[in-house]
Amino acid sequence: MIQINLIPDVKLELIKSQRHRNTVVSISIIVIIASLVALALLALTLLNYKARIASVTKNIKTEDETFRNIRDIEKTVTVSNQLNYIQSSHEGKLISSRIFDLLAEASAKGTENSVAINSFDIDSTQNRISIVARTEQRGFDAAEVFRKNIEGMKMYYVEPEKDTVANEFTDSPRTKHKKEKSVNIASDVTLSEMVLARDGDTEVNKESVSFRIDFQYDPILFNQTVDMLRLRGLDRGNVTDSYTRLPTSLFTTPGDEKDGV
Numbered sequence: 001m002i003q004i005n006l007i008p009d010v011k012l013e014l015i016k017s018q019r020h021r022n023t024v025v026s027i028s029i030i031v032i033i034a035s036l037v038a039l040a041l042l043a044l045t046l047l048n049y050k051a052r053i054a055s056v057t058k059n060i061k062t063e064d065e066t067f068r069n070i071r072d073i074e075k076t077v078t079v080s081n082q083l084n085y086i087q088s089s090h091e092g093k094l095i096s097s098r099i100f101d102l103l104a105e106a107s108a109k110g111t112e113n114s115v116a117i118n119s120f121d122i123d124s125t126q127n128r129i130s131i132v133a134r135t136e137q138r139g140f141d142a143a144e145v146f147r148k149n150i151e152g153m154k155m156y157y158v159e160p161e162k163d164t165v166a167n168e169f170t171d172s173p174r175t176k177h178k179k180e181k182s183v184n185i186a187s188d189v190t191l192s193e194m195v196l197a198r199d200g201d202t203e204v205n206k207e208s209v210s211f212r213i214d215f216q217y218d219p220i221l222f223n224q225t226v227d228m229l230r231l232r233g234l235d236r237g238n239v240t241d242s243y244t245r246l247p248t249s250l251f252t253t254p255g256d257e258k259d260g261v
């Protein structure tokens with residue numbers, strides 16, 4: 001078979017060039033479309049980012065305005081005021097463990113007026129203490145002695161030195177000091193709910209009386225800004241009515257008063 005090429009070589013080259021051009025144009029169009037899509041996505045992302053920035057900025061301004069409208073806020077946000085607040089909070093804490101020294105002194109252990117403590121309650125908002133106790137030997141008389149001990153309880157203390165551990169928490173606590181001061185820590189003392197205790201189910205033990213003591217205490221009792229040296233009740237001396245109704249100066253000497261006993 002004889003084939004005759006009727007298309008000149010020039011025409012063939014032109015056709016190939018057109019095909020190549022069409023391919024390039026198609027690819028270029030696809031690239032342009034892809035670039036436009038990417039640009040559109042980028043624009044949408046940027047707009048969304050700007051919208052979020054605007055929203056966050058608005059919220060910051062709103063919160064800042066609210067914060068600045070808080071009364072006396074400038075007194076709170078400074079570091080020095082925060083330190084002062086921490087210091088005042090620390091000084092406001094109570095050394096409530098001193099209640100055990102008070103109970104130990106008032107219960108007169110080892111004497112005929114000894115008392116067993118059943119429970120106690122401290123109301124720091126009203127500065128009141130309630131004690132439920134039971135006499136061990138002398139019945140109603142021991143309960144009355146306990147009341148008088150509380151009523152005459154004195155706290156001996158001294159102003160603490162700076163940057164020192166509280167006296168009660170040292171290895172060897174001091175009990176006396178040349179600059180010591182004293183204060184009566186109890187007032188409005190009431191004795192109530194006195195009941196004869198029973199042994200077993202029926203037998204009444206006339207030597208044992210349960211009772212309740214309520215009193216107002218001086219806030220200095222639990223104040224950590226003073227160093228407590230000792231607590232002393234009347235049981236270390238004379239607790240008879242004839243004694244407690246007369247001035248203490250009639251029964252003490254200057255030397256005794258100085259020693260705080």
